[in-house]
Amino acid sequence: MALAIGLALAGCSDAPEPAAEVVVTGEPGAQPTLAYDIPLTVTEPRVEVLAEGTGPELVEGAPVLVDYYAESAADRSVVGETFSGEPKPYLLTEEALGVDIYDALRGQRVGARILQLVPATDAQAGPTVAVFDVLATRASGEQVEPRAGMPTVTLADDGAPTITLPAAGPPTEAVVQPLIRGTGPQVEPGQIITVQYTGVTWTDGTVFDTTWGQDKLPTSFPIGVGSVIAGWDEGLVEQTVGSQVLLVIPPDLGYGGTDHELADQTLVFVVDILAASGGPAEG
Helix, strand or coil: CEEEEEECCCCCCCCCCCCEEEEEECCCCCCCEEECCCCCCCCCCEEEEEECCCCCECCCCCEEEEEEEEEECCCCCEEEECCCCCCEEEECCHHHHCHHHHHHHCCCECCCEEEEEECCCCCCCCCEEEEEEEECCCCCCEECCCCCCCCEEEECCCCCEEEECCCCCCCCCCEEEEEEECCCCECCCCCEEEEEEEEEECCCCCEEEECCCCCCCCEEEECCCCCCCHHHHHHHCCCECCCEEEEEECHHHCCCCCCCCCCCCCEEEEEEEEEEECCCCCC
C-alpha cells in the first residue's frame, strides 16, 4: 500500500509553492517505508490518517499501545522506531505523550495508521516525519467456552478481568485454557510478548499482581526462554496474538523451591496477549 500525502511548503514567493509529497508504503503492522524530497520543510504540525481504525476508540487517560517509525525530515535518518523491538505503551494524556503526539492519537481507534509531521521545537532540533500504528490493549477474537470446574472470569468495560475461584481445591497439574482466541500469529519461544494480565492466588483469590488499573500499562518480556516462571513459558508459547488465556499454575511451575512469598501457592492468571515481537530463539 502506498499513500501520497500532499503537504504545503512554506515559501516567501508570491507564486504558489508546489506540494511536497510524502509516500508511505507498507501495510499497518509492518514497518513503513517513507519517500519524500529532502530537506522537507515543516512549519506546523500536520496529521493525516492513512488507515482508519476499526477497533475501539482510544480513551482519555487510558493506556494506548503504539508502534512507531520516525525520521528526520532533513535527511531521512531514523530518529526512533519500535518495529524492530516491542510496541510502546503510554497513557493517553498530553503529559505522558507531549502535545503533538497526544493531538495525533486522541480520537483515533485501534487499528489506525497515522502520519505525523512535526516542526523543530526547543526539545527537538529538526522537523520529523513519523508513522504511528495503534494496537489493541485488550484481547479480541472468538470466545472459547472453558472446561468445567475452572475459575470464572468476568470483564469490565475496559477489559480488566475479575477472577472468581471455584469451591474445590486447586488442580495438581497446570491448566492452560484459552478464553478468547485471537487471530494473530502464534507466539514462538524467544519472542518478546506484550501483555495485560492479572494474577491471583488460589488460596483466597487475592490479587498479587496486575497491569490493569489507574495509571498502569501493559508490559513486555521474553517468553519461552526462562525469563519468567515456567508456567508462563509453557502456557503462552504457541498461543496466538489477540488471545486471552487462563493459566492455573501449581507451585512447581510457579515459585516453588524459592524463597518467594508465593512459593507454596497455586497461581491463577488471566493474560491478554497483545503483541509478539522479534524472531524465535535459535537452536
